[in-house]
Amino acid sequence: MKRRDFVRLGLSAGVSTSMAAGAAAVAPPAGAAGNHGAASSSILDAGVQEQQAQMAAGKLSSRSLVQQYLARIAAVDKAGPRINAVIELNPEAVAIAEQLDRERKAGKLRGPLHGIPVLIKDNIATFDAMCTTAGSLALAGVRASKDAFVAQKLREAGAVIIGKTNLSEWANMRSTHSVSGWSGRGGQTRNPYALDRNTSGSSSGSAAAMAAGLATLAIGTETDGSIVSPASTCGIVGIKPTLGLVSRSGIIPIAHSQDTAGPMTRSVADAALLLGAIAGSDPRDAATGDAQGKAADFAAALRLDGLKGKRIGVARNFFGSSPAIDAVIENELAILKAQGAILVDVQVPNVDKYGDSELDVLLAEFRPDLEAYLRDYAPHAPVKTMADVIAFNEKNAGRELQFFGQEHLVAAQKKPGLIDAAYREALANNHRYSREEGIDKILKDEKLDALVAPTGGTAWLTDYINGDHYGGSFSSPAAVAGYPHVTVPAGYVQGLPVGISFVGTAWTEASLIGMAYAYEQASLRRRPPVFPATVNLKA
Template sequence: VRGPLHGIPVLLKDNIATADRMSTSAGSLALDGVRAVKDAHIVTLLRNAGAVIIGKTNLSEWANMRSTHSTSGWSGRGGQTKNPYALDRNTSGSSSGSGAAAAASLATLTVGTETDGSIVSPSSSCGIVGFKPTLGLLSRSGIIPIAHSQDTAGPMTRSVADAALMLAAMAGPDADDKASADSKDHLADYAAALRLDGLRGKRIGVARNFFGSNDAVDAIIEKELALLKAQGAILVDVKVPNVDKYNDSELQVLLYEFAPGLEAYLKNYAPHAPVKNMQDVIAFNEKNAAREMPYFKQEHLVAAAAKPGLDAREYREALANDLRYARDEGIDQVMKEHKLDALVAPTGGPAWLTDYINGDHYGGSFSTPAAVAGYPHITVPAGFTRGLPVGISFVGGAWSEAALIGMAYAYEQASKRRRAPVYPATINPKL
């Protein structure tokens, strides 16, 4: 027996490097067939734990950081990922294939990555558990990046228990990712956190300013709040402050960090790739527009390539703004003021019709505060509207993974809202 995941089949999002016969492409034809020269750090840990990497999953190309008008789940290399709960509906993204594959039981475990929403949103849309950990709990080495200030990998599974076991296998420091250095002081026994009484006595803030985007979703979550109380939680209505003060600065940070991060990845993990930097990718897409840009363009790639270096004042001010309002005067402030163990809200709206003309149609999202702060966020299936799954989110402060696992597990075991998909061509309100 090699480890706790011995013989367990795992699928990886196709932006996670593997030094085997599989390519690592971020969904781009520019990297089609390009094999990494070494495993990503989390892949090494998964292999050491005994996991069997059986394939890569499709994603929103470049982790949904290519266009201002993109359609989630589509990539030039992989085409369109479909939602198992209604095949004409979107999976959300950018970990689209990981979400669909977990929902469809194509593997026991899948891995996604998130910059903002890319784990929790497709998990909610596909009726599974998604866990975005604290920034630095998992190494990002060998993952095609968007932004080192927000990027992380995380489990996407059909149960909280599976997510906990997978998180334990992937967590820990890596000399090649300085953000992971602090993780060694915060590792926990995540399996031991799987307690049926994990909600008892917990003070949970209901983030009311993240309700109101969808009446049906709100009604589902209100019922689940009653279940949280029945399991011993103490609920407090709160407002997460200053959420409107970092929308613009978040995008600026992502644009500034994208190009240098991509160039470093290509140099260290794919030095033989035909593209060496963002400008090369842009030129490839223009040359191969019929295959790469049939539905949407590459505005974000162009904007990222035009940014100056990370010593630019605009970048430093944007990053400081993010951390001030998402952390210090955001999640930290509301949790301290109300003595909270976690925040809870709808993860987002139900899956929308895949639409190549108008792009994505998000129905609200609770992903951004935790994403910008770098704090943990777990979503658990909460119910269905017209046959489409929706999730409930638990968000905590830095390094609170074990506590969140306890709360999420207690809720999951009391609710048991997940049910397997049956792959209808379109929505069926009777399901």
């Protein structure tokens, strides 16, 4: 399996909905506007700092903010353009907001996210009235036995979890021929920039929800591309952190060697605040031991001079998939230079050395990791094993297998597990060629602070016959290495968003955030969607 083909795992899942054929657009929510520094005309499209300022001044309450977002979800997600990004609402959200308002009134603030509404992907366990299903009907109605560490951190920070977002089912580790953004439980999520086009995935709902302004913040998860690709395709900011900066405990897994949660927001500033809230060591996740002291105040990195003097490698072997996208990114490279960056054309080495072995590792880890989650967080679920999930899908094929199969589940079931010598060899191969002979090598050889490239292709037409249609992707090097990756809106091709990526070595989130913020503030490329039925190719 080639590397480019593997990106399907980070980008896929689909169900048919009737889509209008014309180019007519639906009116955006009142005041919809991108917020990258200037005041927003609607508080719902504002960032964390502006919303906090309004609450501090007594002009806004968390209760009111939550209620307004719930109203927008009803108007935009469940009616109107019907984005279908939210799979379930938290019935306790308003009550939680009211409690946080009382705490604010009493002078107790939990942090910068106090009272701020957030949506989280439906593979992150919450110990509340909501289910945690990874989009699968096999887990419909199943409530987690405890919070994921990420959910716990959000609550401690004072965020209001208002609901869960749809996703590519099983984080798109179900089929070799899936359609992104579809799950048996949630149906199809649609792209706010063209309703007949795909959101990419697997964090489809989180990306679409942010684009459409359905909450202030969102959390996604990634194994390879599942944060950065939908973020790019839906015109928002996404951060895939260093493996171990954010705990995986309580997140329905694919593979512990690459899985991580991360922020998906409308601005770099909001992403930095959200990352600071969810990062940190967790005794239930050994990989986070190295996060001690690494969970910095990422908001301190938000500097307008974040690009000045930075030596950045332009990863030319990740250009060439689309002349139109290349033209957009070439224009943005001029902005990086104008902000003081030193650009060097480079080729990231050995990116063809871990395509097949990456998939081998993910398949080997999937079954044991999933079964461990089910034992620990869903002990009362009707499915206990991978074999149970496969059997459930076969029994309910009319609902679960109507558009594509479960080839990855079947392949994972056949893998011998984590003691297999072939698995250990594949994992060592992946780390060698993505880390010391990949990203780290080019950074060291060329004395670079980061790499940049187009994040990926534009949104494709959702297609239940032929499956997904991909452009290029820059997700795999950082994903396989477990290194940080930040994507920022860079412009548009025929009205469809394009992202630019900043990638570095382990634990360089703060530096990447500084570069991404300086670029974002100098470019201000993001503009809100207007929910057209399709792309106007004559525009």
